[in-house]
Amino acid sequence: MNPVKLRTLTETALLGVLLFGSGLLRLPSPVPGSEFQLSAPLAAAICGVFGFRIYLAAGLLASALTVLTGTGTVFHVLIAMIYRLTVGAAFGLLGPSGLFFLCAGPAGTLAARAVLSVVTGGGFAALALAAVPGMLFTAAASRPLARLLLRVRDLRPVGSLREM
16 A cells, blocks of 8 residues: 555544544533533644545544444534534635634534524524633634644654564
């Protein structure tokens, strides 16, 4: 197999598992019902560093793991896909810029909350207001996470396993 394809496949799988694991962790908020997943800033960082194609593949893998492990439903996957597509649209418009890292996550959250309000019949304003702490955290954390991912992505092995 082509080494570049193998590396891409491995990175995508690892990113998918990382998204899945970080989606299991939620930060509490003083406002009931407004806790948020740690995967939101990581998702925007992955898109900005690896591009939309790898980000979407990793997101689909994370969603599949969520459903297969029983930690989420098809409804959860729908909301996550709205977030991912919105982040992808921001990436298409802004590229991996500072403005992208600042705006993509909050825009994805607002889009997901809009769909959530339509599906559940809940008020959009209340859903969006409850998400503000998470959107602020996502806006602040996406770029530092992207810098970390860039460092990890650009690491090159010193030698092969045969040399050990």
